[in-house]
Structure formats: C-alpha cells, structure tokens
Amino acid sequence: MAIEIKAPTFPESVADGTVATWHKQPGDAVKRDELIVDIETDKVVMEVLAEADGVLTEIVKNEGDTVLSGELLGKLEAGAAAAAAPAQASAPAPAAAAPVAAASAGGEEPILAPAARKLAEENGIDPNSVRGTGKDGRVTKEDVVAAVEAKKSAPAAAAKPAAPAAAAPIFAEGDRVEKRVPMTRLRAKVAERLVEAQSSMAMLTTFNEVNMKPIMELRSKYKDLFEKTHNGVRLGFMSFFVKAAVEALKRQPGVNASIDGNDIVYHGYQDIGVAVSSDRGLVVPVLRNAEHMSLAEIEGGINEFGKKAKAGKLTIEEMTGGTFTISNGGVFGSLLSTPIVNPPQTAILGMHKIQERPMAVNGQVVILPMMYLALSYDHRLIDGKEAVTFLVTMKDLLEDPARLLLDI
Numbered sequence: 001m002a003i004e005i006k007a008p009t010f011p012e013s014v015a016d017g018t019v020a021t022w023h024k025q026p027g028d029a030v031k032r033d034e035l036i037v038d039i040e041t042d043k044v045v046m047e048v049l050a051e052a053d054g055v056l057t058e059i060v061k062n063e064g065d066t067v068l069s070g071e072l073l074g075k076l077e078a079g080a081a082a083a084a085a086p087a088q089a090s091a092p093a094p095a096a097a098a099p100v101a102a103a104s105a106g107g108e109e110p111i112l113a114p115a116a117r118k119l120a121e122e123n124g125i126d127p128n129s130v131r132g133t134g135k136d137g138r139v140t141k142e143d144v145v146a147a148v149e150a151k152k153s154a155p156a157a158a159a160k161p162a163a164p165a166a167a168a169p170i171f172a173e174g175d176r177v178e179k180r181v182p183m184t185r186l187r188a189k190v191a192e193r194l195v196e197a198q199s200s201m202a203m204l205t206t207f208n209e210v211n212m213k214p215i216m217e218l219r220s221k222y223k224d225l226f227e228k229t230h231n232g233v234r235l236g237f238m239s240f241f242v243k244a245a246v247e248a249l250k251r252q253p254g255v256n257a258s259i260d261g262n263d264i265v266y267h268g269y270q271d272i273g274v275a276v277s278s279d280r281g282l283v284v285p286v287l288r289n290a291e292h293m294s295l296a297e298i299e300g301g302i303n304e305f306g307k308k309a310k311a312g313k314l315t316i317e318e319m320t321g322g323t324f325t326i327s328n329g330g331v332f333g334s335l336l337s338t339p340i341v342n343p344p345q346t347a348i349l350g351m352h353k354i355q356e357r358p359m360a361v362n363g364q365v366v367i368l369p370m371m372y373l374a375l376s377y378d379h380r381l382i383d384g385k386e387a388v389t390f391l392v393t394m395k396d397l398l399e400d401p402a403r404l405l406l407d408i
Helices: 081-090 114-122 141-153 156-166 185-200 213-229 238-251 295-311 384-399 402-406
Strands: 002-006 017-022 035-040 045-049 054-059 072-078 203-211 258-260 263-265 272-274 276-278 281-283 324-328 347-351 355-361 364-378
Touching: 002 054, 035 072, 114 141, 141 295, 185 281, 203 384, 213 295, 213 364, 213 384, 238 272, 238 295, 238 324, 238 347, 238 384, 238 402, 276 295, 347 384, 364 384, 384 402
Parallel strands: 272 324, 324 347
Antiparallel strands: 002 072, 017 035, 035 045, 054 072, 203 364, 258 263, 276 281, 347 364, 355 364
C-alpha cells in the first residue's frame, strides 16, 4: 500500500519551509516512526517520521526545494521492508543516503545522520566512539549530543586525544579559496526582520550601568545551597535580570506593549523572550508568565531552552509570542552594544560583560564589577522618560536584590 509522505502542517506564522535533508533514499527500508526528512522553516527544523514500516519508493521534493504546508514530499510503500533488505545489501547506498565516518576498529563504518556528522565535527567527536541508537546502528544527533556532554564531564586528560581531529584548518595556508554555502532560512529570516525593524521603527537606545557586586556576593553565598535545594539547577545572573525586568515592566507598561496597526496593545502579563545562540543562528524562546516564576524556575527554563537550541529541538510554540526580550551579549565578551528590537515588541534589553572599573563611592575611588545595560526601544510608543525610568528601576532592583523579595 502506497503512503504519501507530506510536509507537516505549519503554524499561521510560517508560510512555507525548505527540504533540508533526506535521511532516506528511494529503495531504502524504513521503520515506523523513523526519521525520513527534515523540513527547515524560518524558526525551527521540523522532522517528518515514517507512518509505517516499508520502503521509500519516490522522492517528489528534493533537498533545497520550497514546500507548503501539507505538500507531497515523497511516497512510501508500506510492508515492503523485508523485500528491500536484500537489494540494499547487494547494492551500494547512494552517496546522499547516509554519510559515513572514518572506518572503525572492526572495519565497519558508522552511519551518521547529516546533522550528527556536523555536530561531531564541530565538537571534535570521533564518530567511531559514539554508540548509535538509530535504525541499523545509525548515529543520531542525540547520540552525538550525549557524547559531547560526556566529553565535557570527563577528565581533561581523557579529552586530549580527540583534540587533533578538531584542529584541522578549513583551507590550506596560502590558498585564495572561497567557500559558498546557502544561508539557512532561520538566518535569512533573522536578517529580514532586523532590516524591517530598523526601517519601520523610530528606534533609539538608552544606557545605564549596574554595580553587580551585591548579586555576585548573593550568588556566591547561596549558589551551592540553591543547586542542592533545586535538584541541580544552578543559580545564574539571568534569573535576577528576568525578575527585575518583570517588575520594571509592571511599573512601565508601555515598554511591555506592542503596536498593531494604529492600535497600542498593552499586555497584562510578562512573557520574556531570552535570546539564545545556536548553530543555525539566534533564536528567542519565551518564558511564559515570567511574573509567576521563581528564580529556580527561570534558571531551569533557560537551561532547558539552551539544551533544546543545541539539539535543534525548540518548537515553534516555544519561540512564538513574547512581550519583551533580553539578550546577553556579555557571555561572548561584549562590553557595549545597541540591540535591535524584535517586532512586534517595542523594546529589548541588552546585557553585557561584567568589567571591573574604578567608581566614585562616597568620595572614594572603589573598584567595582560593573555592567552596562542597553535598552533599545520604539520611540513611536515609548518616550525617553519611560525608557530611562525603566532602566533606573532595573538598576535599583539589581543593586539591592532584597527589593525584589520585598516588592519595593
């Protein structure tokens, strides 16, 4: 029985997608719920799984083709897996069907999914050392992610042998070579939205600075107890900034609003988007109802988003919406920047690197760990007074964290 393989149903915010990778080729046997093809959209990579055991008989949409919601991608002949197995054993697999790594000690080559190969190369992981849990021993992206985590937790001495594999240069020294690769849909969409924001908004940025010493002392004092109490959730800086932003947004509701045509939409909740860097580009998953979340819940949510971003498992629902965004360029060493607003939101907060600087305190010069804060906002809706007051409120709350608990 022939089964049509169709593109998934895209949400209203996603117009179409691109066929990213076919994990099977015509003639390949597939198992029910096995990954057949990846569809890349503006926001996430969506996986299409087999509905039944069988053999892939036809590919209608090739890699790179644009597809609409529910459009036919290929065809699967159900129940024909047993008949296809001998043919696969006698004929070499097509080059695009399953990229392979270097030969293993036993002479057999491990089968890697394209995403798994890329992740292994980026992290210096030897594919032969990864145990595949996929069909026919295929090494999946999740297998490589597990290997990366294991490598990080292993002693430094054990990790040294894998280092030379990751050190190979892309181009030989002295070559005048160019490498051209297509821009991912996510990267292209980010570029489009950033240009749109700059051309359609009256965007302005205001700055302030925060003495991080009180939070750093609080974190140093309670981080071990916090982690033990909350089942391994680590206490970072981002949770303090989210809590302070929530309180500042309550006091300055215009910063939490959005523009819809000629209307201003004021939101009675705080859905905070947290910018996360991934291999595919910048993504902004959203902490829903952050006003009701504890520090531990915020840290746990952000940590989970980070893991999903690395594995490409963030869903469209997790990245849709948001009333305000926080971007932390400080983790990459940025000292000062002007973040770009993420429409239809009207403001974004930029965190930066903590830098020790001489500051005047009560007539004395004191060395303090300082951080610049930047608030970019749409001047069509937010006046300078609101923007400055928002940043001052955040500064006051962060420099005296007890005020977050006392609600003052």
